[in-house]
Amino acid sequence: xATFRASDHQHVRYNPLQDExxxxxxxxxxxxxxxxxxxxxxxxxxxxxxxxxxxxxATRANGEVNPHYDGTFLFxxxxxxxxxxxxxxxxxxxxLFQAEAAxxxxxxxxxxPWSDVTLPLMSVPEIxxxxxxxxxxTEELGAQxxxxxxxxxxxxxxxxxxxxxxxQIWASSFLPNVVQREExxxxxxxxxxxEPLLMEYSCxxxxxxxxxxxxxxxxxxxxxxxAVWPYQTLLLPRRHVRRLPxxxxxxxxxxxxxxxxxxxxxxxxxETSFPYSMGWHGAPTxxxxxxxxxxxxxxxxxxxxxxxxxxxxxxxxxxxxxxxAQRDLTPEQAAEKLRALPEVHYRxxxx
Amino acid sequence: xATFRASDHQHVRYNPLQDExxxxxxxxxxxxxxxxxxxxxxxxxxxxxxxxxxxxxATRANGEVNPHYDGTFLFxxxxxxxxxxxxxxxxxxxxLFQAEAAxxxxxxxxxxPWSDVTLPLMSVPEIxxxxxxxxxxTEELGAQxxxxxxxxxxxxxxxxxxxxxxxQIWASSFLPNVVQREExxxxxxxxxxxEPLLMEYSCxxxxxxxxxxxxxxxxxxxxxxxAVWPYQTLLLPRRHVRRLPxxxxxxxxxxxxxxxxxxxxxxxxxETSFPYSMGWHGAPTxxxxxxxxxxxxxxxxxxxxxxxxxxxxxxxxxxxxxxxAQRDLTPEQAAEKLRALPEVHYRxxxx
Ligand SMILES: O=P(O)(O)O[C@H]1O[C@H](CO)[C@@H](O)[C@H](O)[C@H]1O
Ligand SMILES: O=P(O)(O)O[C@H]1O[C@H](CO)[C@@H](O)[C@H](O)[C@H]1O
Numbered sequence: 001x002a003t004f005r006a007s008d009h010q011h012v013r014y015n016p017l018q019d020e021x022x023x024x025x026x027x028x029x030x031x032x033x034x035x036x037x038x039x040x041x042x043x044x045x046x047x048x049x050x051x052x053x054x055x056x057x058a059t060r061a062n063g064e065v066n067p068h069y070d071g072t073f074l075f076x077x078x079x080x081x082x083x084x085x086x087x088x089x090x091x092x093x094x095x096l097f098q099a100e101a102a103x104x105x106x107x108x109x110x111x112x113p114w115s116d117v118t119l120p121l122m123s124v125p126e127i128x129x130x131x132x133x134x135x136x137x138t139e140e141l142g143a144q145x146x147x148x149x150x151x152x153x154x155x156x157x158x159x160x161x162x163x164x165x166x167x168q169i170w171a172s173s174f175l176p177n178v179v180q181r182e183e184x185x186x187x188x189x190x191x192x193x194x195e196p197l198l199m200e201y202s203c204x205x206x207x208x209x210x211x212x213x214x215x216x217x218x219x220x221x222x223x224x225x226x227a228v229w230p231y232q233t234l235l236l237p238r239r240h241v242r243r244l245p246x247x248x249x250x251x252x253x254x255x256x257x258x259x260x261x262x263x264x265x266x267x268x269x270x271e272t273s274f275p276y277s278m279g280w281h282g283a284p285t286x287x288x289x290x291x292x293x294x295x296x297x298x299x300x301x302x303x304x305x306x307x308x309x310x311x312x313x314x315x316x317x318x319x320x321x322x323x324x325a326q327r328d329l330t331p332e333q334a335a336e337k338l339r340a341l342p343e344v345h346y347r348x349x350x351x
Numbered sequence: 352x353a354t355f356r357a358s359d360h361q362h363v364r365y366n367p368l369q370d371e372x373x374x375x376x377x378x379x380x381x382x383x384x385x386x387x388x389x390x391x392x393x394x395x396x397x398x399x400x401x402x403x404x405x406x407x408x409a410t411r412a413n414g415e416v417n418p419h420y421d422g423t424f425l426f427x428x429x430x431x432x433x434x435x436x437x438x439x440x441x442x443x444x445x446x447l448f449q450a451e452a453a454x455x456x457x458x459x460x461x462x463x464p465w466s467d468v469t470l471p472l473m474s475v476p477e478i479x480x481x482x483x484x485x486x487x488x489t490e491e492l493g494a495q496x497x498x499x500x501x502x503x504x505x506x507x508x509x510x511x512x513x514x515x516x517x518x519q520i521w522a523s524s525f526l527p528n529v530v531q532r533e534e535x536x537x538x539x540x541x542x543x544x545x546e547p548l549l550m551e552y553s554c555x556x557x558x559x560x561x562x563x564x565x566x567x568x569x570x571x572x573x574x575x576x577x578a579v580w581p582y583q584t585l586l587l588p589r590r591h592v593r594r595l596p597x598x599x600x601x602x603x604x605x606x607x608x609x610x611x612x613x614x615x616x617x618x619x620x621x622e623t624s625f626p627y628s629m630g631w632h633g634a635p636t637x638x639x640x641x642x643x644x645x646x647x648x649x650x651x652x653x654x655x656x657x658x659x660x661x662x663x664x665x666x667x668x669x670x671x672x673x674x675x676a677q678r679d680l681t682p683e684q685a686a687e688k689l690r691a692l693p694e695v696h697y698r699x700x701x702x
Contacts, residue, residue: 003438004437004441009438010434010453011439011453013450014451016446016449021527023527024450025432028430031429035510035512039387078382079382081379082361082376086355086361089362090355095367097576098365099357102362151672158668158669161384162386177675178674204445204447204448277672279674301673303672315504315509317511318504318519318628318630319500319521319527319630322502322529322628322632323500325528
């Protein structure tokens with residue numbers, strides 16, 4: 001029998017946060033691609049467009065006029081999936097027909113007054129302002145809601161309907177599915193091993209090194225052992241931190257700096273404004289915020305779809321939807337590629 | 352407080368097969384769409400292209416020449432994610448770094464010798480031949496493997512790299528994640544209630560009617576109470592059937608006929624060749640096939656991405672990837688729309 005090599009031999013890997021498996025078939029990268037090619041990006045976003053509802057001074061769908069903001073800007077989503085006051089569907093009459101009340105708030109946060117920048121093209125102090133705004137909104141909405149989901153959909157490929165740099169915040173009266181699974185896994189790990197799952201995981205990755213992308217005084221970025229998306233990464237503080245508002249000023253500065261480096265590498269990978277969805281997970285908030293959540297470690301997930309080039313993505317379809325996620329290069333190969341990329345943005349280097 | 356109306360008031364619904372929840376926010380359909388619009392379909396697929404590796408008589412990547420087949424045609428995938436003989440990664444040295452062996456076979460099945468047809472444009476006897484081929488391949492690969500996943504990715508939007516009508520079959524040495532959850536849920540339901548989950552669910556849907564799309568002597572199609580994709584459906588036999596090969600000849604004919612009707616409705620919805628991923632789930636096979644799997648009921652899931660038109664899809668991104676699936680119309684609204692559509696294909700009606 002041949003000796004096992006992860007880059008040649010298909011295998012499954014376990015995701016201990018979601019309690020599920022991923023099929024790794026790195027030899028699949030050899031197949032030719034004849035499928036859908038994504039439209040190339042229009043690089044001609046105007047810096048200011050008075051008709052874009054995210055721009056300073058623009059009028060939004062509800063008639064409100066945006067202030068002439070010059071940093072970050074937070075406002076209520078005009079088409080919220082969650083509203084504070086929906087009535088309850090009432091008791092279910094059958095175990096296979098269960099519905100429950102869902103309440104919440106949806107906000108939008110602009111990162112910058114200009115439409116033609118993205119986080120990696122912003123300065124470290126500008127990104128630091130975004131980090132501070134994330135911490136504040138977590139604190140503000142977390143006073144009332146058990147879960148505050150901060151997420152960024154970047155790029156048309158990720159369903160983002162507006163090129164202006166922004167993220168969304170959806171706070172809910174319930175713990176969403178993905179979070180419930182992370183809660184269960186982290187709690188069980190702490191019970192069994194006496195330490196937070198992601199603290200031990202960080203330690204191990206710092207020793208093993210092969211999946212590290214970036215390290216700094218307070219943070220690390222790695223391609224998780226169980227990554228599903230080709231260039232998926234996990235961003236973690238080195239210290240045990242449960243939620244964004246707990247971060248100290250030096251940790252926030254350092255976060256801004258490592259985010260700029262990571263997102264620059266992403267853009268440099270295929271010399272394009274790299275699409276992704278990203279989001280933060282920390283300990284639950286709301287009325288139970290004071291309970292013991294020591295098994296939680298703050299982290300951000302980055303899920304970028306591109307696989308081979310700026311226009312060829314990984315499709316999570318058929319087998320993935322009906323059976324199990326499958327990836328076409330190993331997490332170690334992805335980390336190696338990302339590590340090797342320059343920390344200067346290709347658009348600035350060319351100037 | 353207002354009276355609850357599912358079409359006006361957001362709520363969460365429970366998916367008893369996957370043991371997770373979906374956020375239903377039907378009022379979101381009111382928001383304008385400014386995001387990515389999918390490329391319109393090229394309707395000019397040639398009936399026969401000697402360079403298309405799926406066509407009769409064409410040469411494939413491995414040098415083999417396809418026979419001049421005139422019905423369905425099954426062959427080995429030239430770029431398989433699963434191969435029969437991969438070595439094992441060996442024992443894991445840490446609970447957070449678990450890898451295991453994965454073995455299997457990947458096949459491709461052409462539905463028809465012509466590249467310019469799709470299932471709804473094929474005749475009922477031609478579709479019946481596909482049903483028979485599905486049953487045979489399940490039997491053949493199920494003799495060795497515990498799971499045989501039949502799935503079809505249709506349309507470029509679903510990562511399908513070849514317009515020729517075909518599906519794939521991936522058989523594996525393991526039960527994939529989605530299947531493990533269905534196994535757990537169906538087993539638990541049978542233990543607690545003494546009957547198969549999906550048998551009771553079908554009964555209830557036949558009584559409640561509001562989510563039914565099509566019914567026939569042996570089959571039903573409905574939009575599940577917990578549907579995630581806008582026009583997602585579930586196709587089920589009325590009789591308790593565990594696996595495809597158990598279907599009788601009249602059940603197979605009737606399946607071909609109801610599939611033609613469903614897929615015709617799908618194409619008619621936005622007057623386009625409707626993209627989707629679909630796949631079959633039945634009781635596990637392999638060496639444990641003889642065990643008691645009575646809690647399983649055979650079914651097919653259809654997951655189509657389109658939301659508003661032939662070019663505007665639902666994106667499962669940001670909140671969906673980080674937190675929980677969210678849908679923009681109720682399953683009852685979707686079922687009503689599908690029910691109202693004609694059973695004659697728009698391309699044939701125009702002739
Ligand atoms: O094998 P294909 O059709 O080239 O590939 C397609 O289906 C596979 C199974 O769903 C996916 O893993 C791929 O991402 C997708 O592009
Ligand atoms: O709110 P947006 O940006 O218009 O919408 C986008 O993000 C949402 C949250 O991830 C998704 O539910 C939508 O499908 C997507 O198009």
